[in-house]
Amino acid sequence: EFSNPQGVCYHEERxxxxxxxxxxxxxFAPSGECRLKFGTPGRAPGKIQRPTGVAVSQxxxxxxxxxxNKWISxxxxxxxxxxxxxxxxxxxPKGVAVDKEGRIIVxxxxxxxxxxxxxxGKLMHKFGSRGNRDEQFAGPHYAAINENNDIxxxxxxxxxxxxxxxxxxxxxxxGSNGEGNGQFNAPTGVAVxxxxxxxxxxxxxxxxx
Numbered sequence: 001e002f003s004n005p006q007g008v009c010y011h012e013e014r015x016x017x018x019x020x021x022x023x024x025x026x027x028f029a030p031s032g033e034c035r036l037k038f039g040t041p042g043r044a045p046g047k048i049q050r051p052t053g054v055a056v057s058q059x060x061x062x063x064x065x066x067x068x069n070k071w072i073s074x075x076x077x078x079x080x081x082x083x084x085x086x087x088x089x090x091x092x093p094k095g096v097a098v099d100k101e102g103r104i105i106v107x108x109x110x111x112x113x114x115x116x117x118x119x120x121g122k123l124m125h126k127f128g129s130r131g132n133r134d135e136q137f138a139g140p141h142y143a144a145i146n147e148n149n150d151i152x153x154x155x156x157x158x159x160x161x162x163x164x165x166x167x168x169x170x171x172x173x174x175g176s177n178g179e180g181n182g183q184f185n186a187p188t189g190v191a192v193x194x195x196x197x198x199x200x201x202x203x204x205x206x207x208x209x
Contacts, residue, residue: 001022002017002019002022002026003019003020003021003022004019004020004021005017005018005019005020006018006020006051006052006053007051007052007053007054007065007094007095007096007142007189008054008189009054009055009056009097011056012056013029013030014027014028014029014035015027015028015029015030016028016054016056016062017054018051018052018053018054018064018065019039019051020050020051020052022039023039023040023041023048023049023050023051024037024038024039024048024051025037025038025039025048025051025054025062025064025075025079036078036079037079038075038079038080039051039064039079043068043069045073045081045084046073046081047069048064048066048069048073049066049067049068049069050066050067050068050069051064051065051066051067052065052066052067052093052094052095053065053093053094053095053096053107053142054096055096055097055098055104056098057074057098057102057104057119058098058102058119059119060076060077061074061075061076061077061082062074062075062076062077062079063085063096063098063104064096065093065094065095065096065106065107066093067092067093067094067109070086070087070090070091070092070093071084071085071086071087071090071093072084072085072086072090072093072096072104072106072117073085074121083121084121085104085106085117085121086106086115086117086121086123089115089123090106090108090111090115091108091110091111092108092109092110092111093106093107093108093109094107094108094109094140094141094142095107095140095141095142095143096143097142097143097144097145097151098145099145099149099151099166100145100147100149101149101166102119103116103117103118103119103124104116104117104118104119104121105117105143105145105151107140107141107142107143107153108140109139109140109141109156111130112128112129112130112131112136112137112138112139112140113126113127113128113129113137113140114126114127114128114140114143114151114153114164114168116168125167125168126168127164127168128140128168132158134162134170134173135170136158137153137155137158137162138155138156138157138158139155139156139157140153140154140155140156141154141155141156141187141188141189141190142154142188142189142190143190144190144191144192144198145192146192146196146198147192147196148165149165149166150163150164150165150166150171151163151164151165151166151168152164152190152192152198153190154187154188154189154190154200154201155173155187156186156187156188156203157186159175159176159177159178159183159184159185159186159187160173160174160175160176160184160187161173161174161175161184161187161190161198161200175187175200179205181209182209183205184200184202184204184205184209185202185203185204185205186202186203186204187200187201187202187203188201188203189201
């Protein structure tokens with residue numbers, strides 16, 4: 001059972017869900033059987049207060065974006081706490097993803113920027129600011145990575161999806177506010193399929209495009 005599930009990722013025949021209001025992470029087999037559940041509510045290191053995004057690192061650890069605790073928690077494959085990433089640097093991490101090089105991509109919803117960390121948690125660089133220009137965001141939610149290692153970001157209040165190269169340089173944007181095909185009303189989740197198609201959760205229009 002869930003209460004306000006938010007971020008989800010698929011990794012090696014497992015579906016990992018950030019069960020936000022239950023302050024936990026659940027891991028499922030493709031059949032829907034729950035294989036692992038971990039998380040204890042709280043604001044101390046190792047606790048989970050408001051999980052909103054999940055990913056799996058190249059070493060197999062779970063990365064959990066904890067919006068209220070303002071950090072990324074790292075848990076082992078068994079759900080045991082290991083460490084934190086982004087302490088003092090994040091204001092409201094919503095989404096987290098891992099690119100082809102193992103770098104950890106964090107979408108900071110509150111500060112309207114993307115932060116790129118090394119696998120060891122050291123900050124490499126960040127890009128973006130609040131606004132409506134090409135290189136800016138207004139409440140970004142989640143990120144996905146394609147085969148080119150581009151960073152694809154859902155820009156919630158700008159009603160579009162923006163694509164950047166691995167270094168954070170703007171490439172292109174698609175979508176506008178509306179209900180028509182190709183338009184969005186507050187897009188949230190974003191993913192890339194095995195053919196390179198981008199799938200967008202068009203939250204306000206209650207559909208996937």
